[in-house]
Amino acid sequence: MRPISRRNALLLGGLGAAGTAAGAAGLWWSLASPANTIGGGGPARPPALRSPAELRSAGGRLQLTLEAGRGQLELGGRQARPLCYNGSLPGPTIRLRGGDELAIRLVNRLDEPTNLHLHGLHVSPQANADNIFVTVKPGESFDYSYRLPADHPPGMYWYHPHHHGTVAGQIFAGLFGAIIVEDPEPIAVSAERVLLVSDTTLDGAGNIAGVSQMERLAGREGELLLLNGQSTPLLSARPGERERWRIVNTCVARYLRLRLDGQQLLLLGMDSGRFPAPQAAAELLLAPGNRADLLVTAAAGDSVLRILAYDRGGMPGMMGPGRASRAEGTVLASFRVAGEAADPPAAVAARPAPEDLRTAAVAARRQLTLATGAGAGGMGGGMGAMMRFTINGQEYSESRTDSTAAAGTVEEWTLVNTSPMDHPFHLHVWPMQLIEDNGRPVDSVVMRDVVNVPANGRVTVRIAFRDFSGRSVYHCHILDHEDLGMMGVIEVV
Ligand code: C2O
Numbered sequence: 001m002r003p004i005s006r007r008n009a010l011l012l013g014g015l016g017a018a019g020t021a022a023g024a025a026g027l028w029w030s031l032a033s034p035a036n037t038i039g040g041g042g043p044a045r046p047p048a049l050r051s052p053a054e055l056r057s058a059g060g061r062l063q064l065t066l067e068a069g070r071g072q073l074e075l076g077g078r079q080a081r082p083l084c085y086n087g088s089l090p091g092p093t094i095r096l097r098g099g100d101e102l103a104i105r106l107v108n109r110l111d112e113p114t115n116l117h118l119h120g121l122h123v124s125p126q127a128n129a130d131n132i133f134v135t136v137k138p139g140e141s142f143d144y145s146y147r148l149p150a151d152h153p154p155g156m157y158w159y160h161p162h163h164h165g166t167v168a169g170q171i172f173a174g175l176f177g178a179i180i181v182e183d184p185e186p187i188a189v190s191a192e193r194v195l196l197v198s199d200t201t202l203d204g205a206g207n208i209a210g211v212s213q214m215e216r217l218a219g220r221e222g223e224l225l226l227l228n229g230q231s232t233p234l235l236s237a238r239p240g241e242r243e244r245w246r247i248v249n250t251c252v253a254r255y256l257r258l259r260l261d262g263q264q265l266l267l268l269g270m271d272s273g274r275f276p277a278p279q280a281a282a283e284l285l286l287a288p289g290n291r292a293d294l295l296v297t298a299a300a301g302d303s304v305l306r307i308l309a310y311d312r313g314g315m316p317g318m319m320g321p322g323r324a325s326r327a328e329g330t331v332l333a334s335f336r337v338a339g340e341a342a343d344p345p346a347a348v349a350a351r352p353a354p355e356d357l358r359t360a361a362v363a364a365r366r367q368l369t370l371a372t373g374a375g376a377g378g379m380g381g382g383m384g385a386m387m388r389f390t391i392n393g394q395e396y397s398e399s400r401t402d403s404t405a406a407a408g409t410v411e412e413w414t415l416v417n418t419s420p421m422d423h424p425f426h427l428h429v430w431p432m433q434l435i436e437d438n439g440r441p442v443d444s445v446v447m448r449d450v451v452n453v454p455a456n457g458r459v460t461v462r463i464a465f466r467d468f469s470g471r472s473v474y475h476c477h478i479l480d481h482e483d484l485g486m487m488g489v490i491e492v493v
């Protein structure tokens, strides 16, 4: 058995990770810090955090229109022309409850095809529900319709385009928004914050910059880090207040290793997985696509939400090791806690113990090998032909079904990464329970819909294929890799 690496400890949610480095000079954010670019400390006068508009279901139903089109707004202090849902970045937040019906008209005002995916939601992948095989052409619209199971896990989810070949580019350009499935019994907090982290790069004219083939192979990371579309916004609270922070990593390829020193963090859960009781966390690691549901109990003073370096590996000779360290110490937001102390918050009620698939009967075992390697074009075929991104030796084909599972059964999948870079593995519709992480058994129930498979490592998960049948996909959530072919089709029958 290999000892648990720091990387994997972090991926389990930072539980029990090294204590706080309180007292370090970097703890307190100075208002005099320099620019808001990668590695910078933030602008001199931070703007207050904005929240995306919210659309809430009523009487078991929500109907809305999402119009994907070119927007005009300020990003990082410059006029920019990103892609937006309904003219904003992020798009509106959708608030639902278990059992709800959701109807979304997607209108495509882009100059290329798009479609819509509800990331992490346990809903049907068929027909006009969460069907990523749908194509909505420019100028056309499509009416999606979904129904959540009455017992849908509460938590943070998100939506984004999923048209194969253009996914990374459209999300990088600004097409994403949050979905919240409300708790049946609300948790008492003074504020609930929806925090979507994204990165992008603007060209000289304020358009979203194109990327090189090299950047696609590595997975593009933007120069501009945004929280709800803002550079280093300010969050304020009073001492003793307890806030709920729902954080989504919408970045195409960037891993977010987050710290908020000087504050007490309790993790309610990640993705759709909720712990029976909140867990103390010193830092968090969110792979692309992951979410964290966090309680922050405010302590007086000025703190910063920082992104620390994370080494996700790389292709030898294709990118410098400096890449991973670029974001070291980048400030995502500042948190100012001042004023009169608030009354202590009510205790968080314990949740029933989640189902544990470790004791389930396993109907089938499969191995999925994520690999990168030389393509048929060989060295002479240019960079694109040179590198292939495959699962079990094959690139994605919409018409081929790669895995067939029986509805109602539990399967065990071993995800093997033979490449020198991490791949965050994502399965639609059916959540995964982590069983073994690089040789180390996972000793509690940890549910994820994005599981990091470390470079040259392996992870074992179990999946209950219940409630829904139909065709859907699994893929690397470094979305450039997905667009390059690291995706497979599963059919549940
Ligand atoms: Cu977040 Cu298949 O996607």
Ligand code: CU
Residues within 6 Å of the ligand: 117, 118, 119, 120, 426, 427, 428
């Ligand atoms: Cu998804």
Ligand code: CU
Residues within 6 Å of the ligand: 422, 423, 424, 476, 477, 478, 481, 482, 486
């Ligand atoms: Cu990948």
